Amino acid sequence: MxxxxxxxxxxxxxxxxxxxxxxxxxxxxxxxxxxxxxxxMPLISLIVGVSLGWLAPLKxxxxxxxx
Amino acid sequence: MTKPVRxxxxxxxxxxxxxxxxxxxxAQEKPSNSDGSVSPEFTGGCTAEGTITGYGTIDPAVSxxxxxxxxxxxxxxxxxxxxxxxxxxxxxxxxxxxxxxLPGITLRSWETDDTDASSHSGTxxxxxxxxxxxxxxxxxxxxxxxxxxxxxxxxxxxxxxNGLLSTVGxxxxxxxxxxxxxxxxxxxxxxxxx
Numbered sequence: 701m702x703x704x705x706x707x708x709x710x711x712x713x714x715x716x717x718x719x720x721x722x723x724x725x726x727x728x729x730x731x732x733x734x735x736x737x738x739x740x741m742p743l744i745s746l747i748v749g750v751s752l753g754w755l756a757p758l759k760x761x762x763x764x765x766x767x
Numbered sequence: 768m769t770k771p772v773r774x775x776x777x778x779x780x781x782x783x784x785x786x787x788x789x790x791x792x793x794a795q796e797k798p799s800n801s802d803g804s805v806s807p808e809f810t811g812g813c814t815a816e817g818t819i820t821g822y823g824t825i826d827p828a829v830s831x832x833x834x835x836x837x838x839x840x841x842x843x844x845x846x847x848x849x850x851x852x853x854x855x856x857x858x859x860x861x862x863x864x865x866x867x868x869l870p871g872i873t874l875r876s877w878e879t880d881d882t883d884a885s886s887h888s889g890t891x892x893x894x895x896x897x898x899x900x901x902x903x904x905x906x907x908x909x910x911x912x913x914x915x916x917x918x919x920x921x922x923x924x925x926x927x928x929n930g931l932l933s934t935v936g937x938x939x940x941x942x943x944x945x946x947x948x949x950x951x952x953x954x955x956x957x958x959x960x961x
């Protein structure tokens with residue numbers, strides 16, 4: 701098994717997750733349009749996505765202590 | 768035991784990022800009163816007031832909001848400045864504020880160098896397409912510069928209508944779930960090609 705996941709796809713999905721989540725929170729009325737989180741959330745999600753795609757931690761969880 | 772050890776810094780990093788992001792967000796958010804209203808922010812000695820048909824009056828000197836605005840409608844407005852004289856230079860703008868100092872979305876601006884009036888009134892109408900979702904709270908900033916006097920004010924408004932239950936809202940929810948699914952899938956290690 702490879703040690704890596706799919707960093708490029710994870711980056712795209714992370715970015716889109718952040719964008720959609722920000723829109724959800726806006727439409728819920730929990731934050732205003734001028735809130736910095738509107739811009740920061742997609743960027744943070746992009747970074748988290750790249751990290752998750754690169755480190756691929758989910759398989760490690762599923763396999764427990766396996767190598 | 769090497770891989771579970773690698774997971775720990777990822778989780779710690781994600782937690783630290785989450786705390787940082789939400790701290791920034793909370794610091795950005797203007798505190799509201801206990802009844803959900805926003806304290807007025809209006810300076811300069813001017814008056815500015817608008818009455819939306821069927822929705823009531825917006826007066827930034829009385830309350831900063833939150834004012835509900837219909838997607839289509841009309842409003843009668845009136846305003847005055849504490850300045851008199853002929854051929855005065857004035858300018859002003861009303862805009863929707865965007866985050867992190869990004870340029871706002873200008874709703875209306877004006878500029879003249881020969882005004883004699885110290886008050887103005889009129890009617891404005893608008894019609895926003897139905898596809899635009901409601902329930903989004905926006906900070907609207909405005910100013911009017913008249914000779915040596917500068918008046919500034921801001922209110923929080925939200926468009927009337929469904930937010931998450933609108934077409935855009937449902938598509939956004941589906942997009943959130945799909946993106947999360949893709950993120951989870953992309954976080955699983957690839958199989959090596961034999």
